[in-house]
Amino acid sequence: MSIKARIHVRLKPGVLDPQGKAIGNALHALGFRDVGEVRQGKLIEIELGESDPERAREAAERMCKELLANPVIENYAIELC
Amino acid sequence: MSIKARIHVRLKPGVLDPQGKAIGNALHALGFRDVGEVRQGKLIEIELGESDPERAREAAERMCKELLANPVIENYAIELC
Amino acid sequence: MKAGIVVFPGSNRERDLAAAFQRATGQKPIFLWHGDSEIPDLDLIALPGGFAYGDYLRCGAMAAHSPVMREIRVRAAAGVPILGVCNGFQVLTEAGILPGALLPNRSLAFHCHDVRLRVENSQTIFTCGYEAGGVIRVPVAHHDGNYTADAETLDRLEDKGLVAFRYCDEAGGLSEDANFNGSARSIAGIFNDSRNVLGLMPHPENATDPLLGGTDGCAFFEGLVGALQ
């Protein structure tokens, strides 16, 4: 059966994250006083149509490099499930 | 030490995901022929400033309900780390 | 002068740009379809504003992979002048033809209004219609114009005179307020190393008609056309 990739795309540390910042402020405004840093990233879930874990991971890697993450500002992490 | 919440916000099944659809098409165009459904969601990571797991999860739950997820079209899942 | 404007699915300012070129050259530019892998010989290739492929995933990310971009990368390397306006700028950074990236505006909102730009370098084909240090008024219309790059890149851009325009106030001063979208060092537009590629977020093409509230963009196109003839 086909393997699914769960990909996390995160802004690199140091790249400012206006969305995360806005969420942080909103949480404080809602009374969550202790909240520290908030970062927002992307969750991309893909049906790989591939049953071999090796090839599945390798394909997901290429997808991230070629399209899903922008190496200038983003890191990515791949989980297969 | 402070607990961090990793929150996944996903469109509910059946809700149209234009971004996921477009990513799927782009992957096909890049030659990833076997790719099936693609869904894009949000990854939100929060320093809870809270050391008690109980209270941490309970706070994260409230954050999702009140701000992070839009119950009309989204589901959420919380992981503490 | 033969200019070509690339049309991606989702481009929406190709006509605005064509009108500005036509005003400056008297002749209509040709439109290039994103699917074309060959393109004719051209004196200039422009990437227009809009939401190519819906700007889904990241602005310009998918457009950067369309067939026409392979050829544009080659032309850019060969020294053909390439202009990317707004979404076109985003596409050029995603394609790696220009350094850095464009994040969502500081406000996380779309901004459509006039801004003041300071011309940082007038010694290029794109900016020779202006005086260095001059201030011009042109509109912006974008959600993701917050330019970012690592410190070394920013230093290099500045040292080599590769910053084309900065957001400024009416007197040419830099400030938080003037830098409405939060761009690093107030950068509104940059050149590549050999200065034959320009990417900028503002829309000079929407400031070329007195009836439409401004003509500060005319010198941009007239200068460019002059330099290429």
Added chain:
Amino acid sequence: MTGAATETLAAEHGLTKEEFARASAILDRAPNLVELGIFSAMWSEHCSYKSSKTWLKTLPTTGPRIICGPGENAGIVDIGDGEAVVFKIESHNHPSFIEPYQGAATGVGGILRDVFTMGARPVALLDSLRFGSPDHPKTRHLLSGVVAGIGGYGNCIGVPTVGGECGFDPAYNGNILVNAMCVGLARADRIFYSRASGPGNAVVYVGAKTGRDGIHGATMASAEFGGDAGEKRPTVQVGDPFTEKLLLEACLELMAGEAIVAIQDMGAAGLTSSSVEMAGKGGLGIELDLDRVPVREAGMTAYEIMLSESQERMLMILKPGGEDEARRVFEKWQLDFAVIGRVTDSGRLVLKKDGAVAAEIPIAPLVGEAPLYERPYEARAPAAEIDPSSLPERDPVACLSRLLGSPDLSSKRRIWEQYDHLVQGNTVQRPGGDAAVIRVAPSGKALALATDCTPRYCRADPKRGGMQAVAESWRNLSAVGALPLAITNCLNFGNPERPRIMGELVGAVAGMREACLALQYPVVSGNVSLYNETMGEAVLPTPVIGGVGLLADAARAIDLGLKREGDALILVGETKGHLGASIYLREIEDRRDGAPPPVDLAAEKRNGDFVRGQILAGRVAACHDLSDGGLLVALAEMAMAGMRGARLEAATGDLPAHAFWFGEDQARYLVETAEPESLLAAAHAAQVPARRIGTVEGAALTLFGRNAISVSALKATNEAWLAHYMAQG
């Protein structure tokens, strides 16, 4: 076919006992579930206009320039040179309350399709927004979501959003209003209609795939909210402006050829209303094979496919042999394309699914015998007039600042700067003035566009309110120098089953009718949104008017900004100091009572024609019509727009100062001119009341040499409120 539906099931579909009986009589058997869904959608308030039709019919809808009035996807007016303007306004109130971003975005998507389905390229969008009290917990979230959604869709597809309005009132706490208007341009001889013809012709589905989106949106949009609005949530649809942009380009490309017989967007009640309306208008039948409909999810039932409100879809009927050309165009644009059926001469809607007949309904009675209600209505007793001299004297400048800083009069810059109002490169006058002006290139003509309504007037006196909304729209277009051509309208009201609400609708339409007739300003399209009511709390009666006007030369359009030191300021129209139902009364005296200003339609016409004439004669440097807040607010708005001051030496006559400065008498304009003598002479000749009230001077507003206030201070106050309010989002 599936089993017969029961009365209870019908009730859950919003059909009354009688309506269910009528449906059964038409079929002469009880409808099955699919048929029940179709009846309930077609007979919903939204699609059948069963409560409003009787009154809509009384609106004037014809005129020398009118190419197409109500009854099609949008109205069409001839603007000469073989060009036509195509426009319509529509509501997306309930969906926007439930999910503000997507609700507003799909509202914009829907109205765009109504316009380009007729062969027009959309050139402008406008919006008309009403929210609850700013301090209601939901309001900020709703406002920012709706504005982001409208921008998100319009900006992406590349149609400038050039104007609109936004007001606040506690009556909208539980029911916001989100109305969107689209304006397009077409060749007058290349208009596309929805009337099916030619039995045997292919019925073609194009655009996005069908999912389980918004099942029963149409009936939901017609049902009063209970406390359980949340439960209705799953019906919210998600918009895909990118796909709509492709659909727009593909449709216009195919329309350049000859392949299309008829075309209709799938809006409310999706495939059901589009197929039934097309066949119904042609007096024909239609047969659909639902297994051929492109679907997004496996296992969709006939019921779901027929009632889905997935966005970005169109239904077309093609000429024999037109299929290949059409398929080529839609595949080029990477859109779904499927022949899903044929036009027939049976007069019946026949739906096949999995080889069996899933539904069969005779179309003529489904459309023609839709219920029509003469709902009982009662007029409210007219509110008492207010004697201005009964109100305390106050410092006019202090009052002015308070008015300019109030939510309704505060600058809406923070909203329209989130809309791309420049794309397409024809925006001659940007948001912020009386009307937006869009150049019609290359002819050099221009269209003037505005949306208007003053709900507090409509509440106090629906008929005067309806009249005033039309008159203000006409005035706004005249104030930029345009000749008003026609209107579209969106009637937003509460529950029509309550005689008081029905009375508001009847009164408003009656007032609109009189004004449209007197001003030769016919209605060419519109939309009705009823049941805007939660727990018996109805919205203010809000008949929104979308006006379209024409300028022969875009360069002659003028705006409201003061231009030249020393120019004279002329007040056109009669000032009686009417303060009933005024902004001044509400914001300064905290009173909402009194009758709204009377509307003298003859005076409106005379004064407006005069001002337009002076503008076209080149005598006018700036012009602004007087509305909310009266004379002093109008003057302040002109001062802020031009960043210049003025000295006022007008005698208030025997009127108390507050009545003179803030009264909301209609049919008035404030005009800046360098030729006061000739302008005043012309006014005298035309029997138009006009007087000089001051001079453009300096950087402050000065009243009789005292109470000066700097224009920049006024501007700061005027910009502050919304900016601050939205910043806290």
